[in-house]
Amino acid sequence: MAHNETTPDEAQFDDLIARDERIEPRDWMPDAYRRTLVRQISQHAHSEIIGMQPEANWITRAPSLKRKAILMAKVQDEAGHGLYLYSAAQTLGATRDDMTEALIAGRARYSSIFNYPTPTWADMGAIGWLVDGAAICNQVPLCRASYGPYARAMVRICKEESFHQRQGFEILLELMRGTPAQQRMAQDAVDRWYWPALQMFGPPDDESPNSAQSMAWNIKRFSNDELRQRFVGMLVPQAEALGVTLPDPELRYDEANGCYAMSPIDWTEFHEVLAGRGPMNAERLRRRREAHENGAWVREAATAYAAKQATATREAA
Amino acid sequence: MAHNETTPDEAQFDDLIARDERIEPRDWMPDAYRRTLVRQISQHAHSEIIGMQPEANWITRAPSLKRKAILMAKVQDEAGHGLYLYSAAQTLGATRDDMTEALIAGRARYSSIFNYPTPTWADMGAIGWLVDGAAICNQVPLCRASYGPYARAMVRICKEESFHQRQGFEILLELMRGTPAQQRMAQDAVDRWYWPALQMFGPPDDESPNSAQSMAWNIKRFSNDELRQRFVGMLVPQAEALGVTLPDPELRYDEANGCYAMSPIDWTEFHEVLAGRGPMNAERLRRRREAHENGAWVREAATAYAAKQATATREAA
């Protein structure tokens, strides 16, 4: 077979993509497509799992029982998202053990945003509003991603995420309507999370060479800068409603270009955090490893018990 | 050798006791004397060790840095007392491992007073004033106990205990000079600890058959009731100075008999606690076992390291 010739499998795959239809686990797919998806889906799963920690930090201290319930449900949802996404990755041949191992060993990436700490209760609001908000902008298009199990997982996840975002907004709203100390707490959290949230969309388009292939495969639908613009457009009226100031003095709507003008993003800190020198990188992995290792005897017990039960059932048959 | 004949060893022992001199580890002693001492000293050691827990409960929450320092030093002193007493018992052939094992397995006794909880800061005062106070009344005579290493350990311990008692008194004094809430806290703690402290001297003399032999051996010097009287006599003026009420409406000095009249002691709870049904019996042992088990790998490491060092030194020689 000559190098540039298209096999029937390839032709069918290309055709499905061209018609914007779903690729399913039984379908043939190029290795690079599979690898890209496994990397992206497992990275997303790991972000959900690591992303539990910054918020779990406030479960025991939530300042009202209603907020405690909402926060518990949210962090628990993130565990659920991790499970959906692991399942989607498993349809591509990845195993949960391998993915977990890669995470704990520090070989797998997760969203860098979770390497920031959550020193105050207002961070629960800012994470919901800004981080989940940015995640939704990133993820809504993924509900139409070409790989079926991923797209379907994203539909469920996005539904819950938009709920989380509203809850984050409500936390901040309550704080901004509260005492001066609560208002300061809210503004401080927005100041700390605003730029990292904008950085969640990744580098500017002209420095993001890997995006093209993902867009061609209908995994990615919009460029980093397009999504960032959409996000800022969503934030501006909400910030007004909250009464918080977005920490960018240059931010304004540019009528002429039909988009928001903003200060240049300082990527220095982003790259520091990405390189493992953020405030919480070491702790996030340490704690995940600790939970995994402390749970080893439980998982072993469950496996051993299931094996004994299976033997007993076989022998009884 | 006829049954009632006295050996030279026995004669020397009896002579030393008669002259109220010290028995030392190298001296011959009757088995029963040795057993009584090992039981009493190890029980005392265990009381010091278990007795760390009710107070350690407040180290992290002590309400001033000065009080935190005093409390840390006190609980640490108790560990030191445990060490002195283990050393004294070791001179009688007991091993620390055996004593520890007996404690953790629930076979060895410790003072029942430590099976009560310490729900408030005022308990740090009440324990110092009442429990250490009662302990001192019990222990000062032991500084003249016939067994040398025990007597010498008790000299050091009593010196520190009387320091602890004064600190307890000061805690209560500060509370009684404080806010109404602090005063209530102090009185409540005195109410809870007064009767258990009186019970520390053991049953009334007419129900304490084992004391006679210990008195004959110059291990015990005063009867339970004598010590209890002495303790109450010490408390009454101190309670007045503090401004706390001792929770016994019948308590008064009986001029005619030259002693304090008091309500009959209700021994029901004492016997319940002694039988393992006190509030904290299970927890005190659980926590000691946990510390011991969690420390096993450390002790093993220290032993292994020492062995390797010894080998290296021998080989170098």
Add this chain to the structure above:
Amino acid sequence: TPDVAEYALGLGDDALILAQQLGWWISRAPELEEDVALGNIALDLLGHARSLLHYAGTASGRSEDDLAYFRDESEFRSVWLVEQPNGDFAVTIVRQLLASVYFAHLYDRLRQSSDPTLAAIAEKSRREIEYHVDHATQWVLRLAGGTEESRRRTVTAVTDLWPYLDELFVDHPLIDRLDGIAVRPSTLYAATMAELTATLGEAGLEVPNGPIAAGGGRQGRHFPTLGPLLAEMQVLARAHPGASW
């Protein structure tokens, strides 16, 4: 009445303290499925606590949050069993088994309370608690029948927690004043013990025969770890008195 409020407070505090402790596991469980499962149970219990505290507060014009965040340790009414620290997963699971089986029998009977609010809360809670019992039972079977290590840890957990069962069946004076409204704790003893004994038996575990702890939570006397637990739970609310969240 204040007596009904006091009774609801005790049940509410049991649920609240247990929910608070289980909440710690979310993000720390042995597998993601258990982050979800323990989270669900914690949320159910927190729901029970909110209903009960809300009801308990109506007598004195206090909100659920007034009761949860602005009472001191001695004003709490939880039993020592739910105050036992999480320990390892075996301790948490065995604590869940003991507490859930008790709650199941209690709420089943409380449905017949002549107090309609308590009856309604019991009706709703009971169904959720059935799942809690099932979850704990399945795990006790797995842990006791799994590996040598898991069995050893489970035996230790059962031994360590058993002393705190006794308190659950004590008829304190309040109960005498709530005839027809409250469930008399001593009347739950036989059925609860029968179910626990059966479960332990199925798991091949012995019923412990060790010390019994006196407890005293319903009278405001608590296990030493409750103080630090409340310090953490209440710290933010108390730093901003009067604030709304």
Add this chain to the structure above:
Amino acid sequence: TPDVAEYALGLGDDALILAQQLGWWISRAPELEEDVALGNIALDLLGHARSLLHYAGTASGRSEDDLAYFRDESEFRSVWLVEQPNGDFAVTIVRQLLASVYFAHLYDRLRQSSDPTLAAIAEKSRREIEYHVDHATQWVLRLAGGTEESRRRTVTAVTDLWPYLDELFVDHPLIDRLDGIAVRPSTLYAATMAELTATLGEAGLEVPNGPIAAGGGRQGRHFPTLGPLLAEMQVLARAHPGASW
């Protein structure tokens, strides 16, 4: 001056938080000798904290207790290394090694401070810290050279704590305003690292090469466990504002 006070506050908070954490071990150590030894070290550190906080408070008329009990998390100035939880005995010991070696070099240099109070505190503290270094070093040698398990735990502890060393050597702007008074943290790097590397080498342990944590404690940004630690430490004092103890 406020700058000197801020500097003393940072050092005082380091000692206070470490003392608070070590205090937990008293009654829980692997052997009685260590209940005593860790208690001694905790007491020394608490003494340093009291001297430094007392001095820090003079500028603003606040007592050591005002500073210890009535500041919020963001007003604390401790570094992340001392805020790391106790973990197992290996973590506590390795944390002690890293912190004590740093403190030893710091206080040794601080004796030459042109501020006589700081110089006097440093002089007194330095001698005690030498014992702390020795205690930690001996234990690191034992644990690393003991059993397979103790070695594994020690390697993990070194790996997990190493990221928090970096923060100790950051020259924040305050330092520029305290020439001759404060010790410039970056100037302690070489000697501290040389000593730590030598100790790890003697123990047969590798110097980690993993991530570095940004820290930020001197600016009031803290490790997540500091909040609950303070909640527990401050709960009683805050429940009785204005009271004397």
